[in-house]
Amino acid sequence: MPRRYYSLIIFLLLIGMFSCSLQIQAASLQFTNKPSVLRQPGHPTTLATWEINEEQVLIIHSGLITLDSQQHWPWWQYHNQITKIVIEPQVYPPASMHEFFAYLPQLQEISGLENLVTDQVTDMSSLFSGDFNLRQLDVSHLVTNQVRDMSYMFANCQNLTQLDLKNFVMQPQTDTLWMFWGMNNLWQLTLGSQVIFTADPHLPPAPGDDRLMPRGSNYNHTCRWQEVGKGQADNPQGPWRTVTNIYSAYRAAAKRRQCTFVWDQNWWAFNNKTKTLTLYQHEIDSQAQDNSYWPWQADYHRSTKIVEIKPGFKIRGSFCALFAGFEAVEHYIGLENLDTSQATDLSYMFYNNTQLQQLDVTHFQTAKVHNFANMFNRASALKHLDVSNFDTSQGKDFHLMFNHMSALQDLDLSSWDLRQAQNTDGLLKNNYQLWKLTLGAEVRFPTNPEIAPAPAKKTPLPDNANLINTDPRWQIVGAGDFEHPQGPKLAAEQIWLSYQDDSALHQSYVWPTQKAGALILKSVPEQLEFGTHALSSQTCIYYTQNQQSFAVQDTRLDRQEQPPWQLLVSAGPWIRVNHPQQQIMGQTFYYQGQYLGNQQPVILYRQKSQKLQSKYQWTFEPAQGIKLIIAPRSVPQPGLYHATLTYELQNTPSN
Template sequence: MEIIMVGAKSTEQKKHCTLRFIIILSGIWLLLCAPQVVKADDVEVMNSSDLQGMLNENSSVVQNAPVNTIAPLVATITDSGTFGTCDWDIDDEGLLTIHAGVLGKGIGNWVADGRMNDDITNVVCDPGVVANENSGRLFFGLKNVQTIDVTNLDTSNVVDMSYMFACSYNDANNSLHQNVSLINIIGLNNLDTSKVQDMHNMFYNDIKLVSLDVSSFDTSNVTDMNNMFFGDSKLVELSGLDKWDTGKVQDFSSIFNYLPLTSMSDIEKWDMSSAVDIGSMFSNMRNLTTLDLSAWDVSNVEKAPLLFYFCDGLTSVKGLDQWNYHKITDIRWLFYGNTKNQNIRDIEGWDTSNITNMNGVFDYCLGLDYLDLSGWDTSNVTDMTYMFHYTPKLTEIKGITNFNTSKVTKMGNMFANCGVPVLDLSSFDTSKVVDMSSMFYLSSNKNIIGDFDTSNVTNMNGVFSTSTIPNFEELDLNVLSWDVSKCRDFGSAFSGNPNLTSLDLSQWNPKSATSFNSMFSADPNLKNLDVSTWETPNLTSLNNTFYQDTSLEKLYLSSWNTSKVTNMSYLFSYMTNLAELDISNWDTGKVTSMLQMFAYNPNLWKLSLGPKTQVISGTNSSGTNIGSSFPTPPAKNTEIIDPTTENKYYSISPKWQEVDYDNGGSDHEPVGALRTSSELNTIPREENTTYVWQQQPYMDVSMDVPDLSYGTASANQGVTPREQDSWAITLNNNVYPATTLNTTIAVSMETPLANDAGDTLDDSFIFRDNTGNDSVISTTPTTIYDGKVTNGVKNLSWDSNHGFLMNLHSFQTPMGTYSTTLDWTMVNSI
């Protein structure tokens, strides 16, 4: 029998339970054998003999029938397998066909590695496909799937549909990605969900789905709907929710998170009596404008975090004032970003006695101007971070003076950018608080009243950052005497305050501190800061600590222990008025990054360094610049900023000069050696050393004088020349900067010229200048040179007829060997 198959797929099946032949007979379709449909409760299957009989009865028809010989292209099978008892195959067009049988549990094995299949673009189920009781993640990993047809899928026994149509996938690094191709799910109205208990994440992150009709869903046994439609950001039509029975649902968290719907009227009558968690139900529904939840029974709700989070289009929520919330424990971020909501104050009468977490409950409520929380019981609250954060229009929080904060451990950002002019926190018990990071960040409070116990605080990062508090001494918050002994992170604690001019933290003992990153950075008017008493044995990072403190003039930091510090990048950068810096005991041996540590310090004229205080230069192994250098003094006459004196002093060279206090040096009359900026780093120091800008020329002048001899002479011999025909003294002018000196040289004898017997030659030793004038050299100084000496070497020389000569003018001169010692005096002036 010849059978020509037209329009059918040529496939080889591993199991042969049914056989389908479609024959074209004179243009009429003739179905010889219908496929056997397998259902969950079927027990009979057509046997092969019945099938063969049907074929035999029709063989003559088949043989004599005219055949249409025009056939379309036949798809090619590229992959196949079996999941549970269901055979499946994938053709070269990306169609996954699931054949009759019972599916396996969880992710289909058409996703071979359990992470991703990017070949499948469409899915269809043949009649007779029965879903597993656990069908969670059934279609997970289908990266490029566009349609899923479940018209024929029997789900009558399914209990778990979690992630069922969430086609997210994992890449080779096991990172989760959302599906960006699924646009249609066909046959949802045929799904039997009567036994389903778990629908969490069922349509999770299907960001191309535009519409869903779930009106046929039987949800009477469902207990978990969390994240059911989470992230379906294009889903503008979701119909049928009003038909749902939600009486058993306990978890609604994030069910509609990120949906673009404008109305949720279909859920206003939902039975919420079993609900325990409604957190994030409406989070990020930015198109939603109104909600009426007055019919909801929330008496069993325990968690409602982020319930209306970032619903910035929401103008009203009816029914909040009627809610019985006595079991609630968590309302964190409840109204975050509700910039238009007119019903926020409806929660003022809630029973908050069991609430432990109030983190961010009113955060970013830009329109909120008044709160009356007098009736709130906060005795069990442990977390108040971000509670009133970013409420710039808030002028009063009535009842805050009665807050019980005895159990609170976290207050980070609690009043950051809060508009209340005077915060009376006198009732606050902060003895258990460990986190005060950014607590008063960007605050414009005129006063903050309280007596804080900070003995257990470990994090003060940004505690007053970008605030406008001008004077902490006048603040009624005992800040200057806080116990900070356990605090590890002070990053940006006082940074960015435009009004701060003076800060005395000498009573602080930050012995546990590891980070001072940006602690005082960008305080443009801070002129006086006292941190000179601090001991910092655990400090590891000083990145940007004083960056852009353009008014600060003096820093005395020699008490700081920096032996563990690894990062000093931008530490003193752009401190344009810094004049004096003492880091004389600093050990920089473990620092690996000093990028621009001293960038732009044009007025730093006094610098105290220790034996272990050095800078690093160059790049690290990855080529990143990590280095810095000590500042170079300005070469031109730059005035020194020193308010301790009325005199004016100026730099005269690009060099530093050691003060050398032990040898009489002072800050403005140093006497020590000159050093370039690089030499501060390369020439070792044996002790703490203070350097200042060079303010006077460095007087390095010397004179070399050779011996004089006259040999043997006779009495009354007259003028007797030296034995040296040409004799010279050498003057070395190494004054820095290079300077021509006005030099005077005078000579005298320590004792008269005498022999061993004590006879003297009076008036016999003379100096004859180059014009022939003679001067007697005696024990009184005689000037032999008065002139200029330029920078470098200058020789003063005389021939045998000039210079130092002997004038033997008496016959009475006793015989003998005469000698004396000459004293040379050189006086230089500029």
């Protein structure tokens, strides 16, 4: 064979080898595994190819994907680099898309999901599972009516915030277990009427940690979700829902409907078990004119027992009737968190809080408030109320502010400036326990505050049952103190008239009082006649001829709270009748082992008074009572000498 022929063959062989290498490179870009499903009529016969470009973008080209989902998808080797996926038109995935886009930790975007033809797909389980950094996902064009497995479909998509499934068509057999597990930042979820949850999708509850919502200026405060209803996603107006409620509402047997759910953004919540109204961080520009302005008033104002206010709750403008009609409320927790610095109207704020026994408003800032009318009206269980820090310099309307506070005992308005006041009608009306009132030099009553007269019916002071009032007038404390005033007495109307102009003085007024009841020694033996006696070699012991009877009366109203009382007796010397200088000294009287001589008192009786008992009587038999002891040679002649016994009733000293 000629030499040039051999060289030609070698050249052709080299060309063949080069051609073969090009085919291998092209094949590496195709899905070259054996088809796992039959090709459907109308589907292309061209196999889809994929590539990773220099920007770490996975591009899936048009065609038919025939890989078996039991193996890793071919781009898995790049799972730590892929940041974006682009899907070209007319990509036909296999029946099982299990983990098709799953576990791509750097993936942030998927473009062209609408180009996936999914009408024959039966398995979308774990489709996007573990895509931690995926920020947006549009699945509205996925055809799902043949899908039987959606378990873990979006599991652990931790940065996905919105998901719209309104176009999903799901079958009663479709597995939805753990479908939303780990989607802790998903705050907006739309479900369509053909969504069916056959197993718990484990939608996470709202975080409930007072965080600012991803959109708008609202905060999430509870673990509930909320229907958007007629509102917007950042201003929902529908009812609250727990994740269990949502799961149940989309079971096969439920009347399902299209609905968008967002994290609960309500700035208040009512716990029906504890009857607690909670107000969360929120700012309101309020134009309230009555209680209908506040959303809880319609259903919960009569049943609320506790109001809890979280930090950051602020109202600008009117607080009118904020807690009005809370007739069962017992406690306000966190009232110091209520920002009143921009308040203009506090009228009716605590109106008819009839069960409330304590209220701390010392943190209130009221410099801009012009309306205080009825603020505490009918808070009838409050005994004490400190409003001394109120700035009332801009106040115009104060009518009935403290009306019907029937348990209120004291009120200090000495720091108040009422020079701008226009209406003080009934400011102090119907306060029949108010016995201590302090008014300052800048207090003005342009209209009658209706200060109640003192009761004048021997009424005990509300906080001191040992003092009673007996005069309908009030009394200026003056140089005395509240329980022992020393100033002149005034009728209630005179107090009002004293605060009309710049002649007003800083004064404290109280009910005139006197002691209530007493501990009285009602009776003792008028005289002790010693007749019978027992003789001994040393002394003569004389007993009284009759029993020795005593009586004590205790009419103190708080006697059960007082210490025990005791009856003491002491004895003087025997004195000669008509010759007082002649005396028999020594220990001549004797009781229960103790001598009464030399003016040393001896306790005869000791008792603790009882609330339901005011009279105490007792009797000593002659041999048990006070006895006379005289030496035999110094027995006085009958009728020639006399001695004095002194009785003293006293409370025992407190230690």
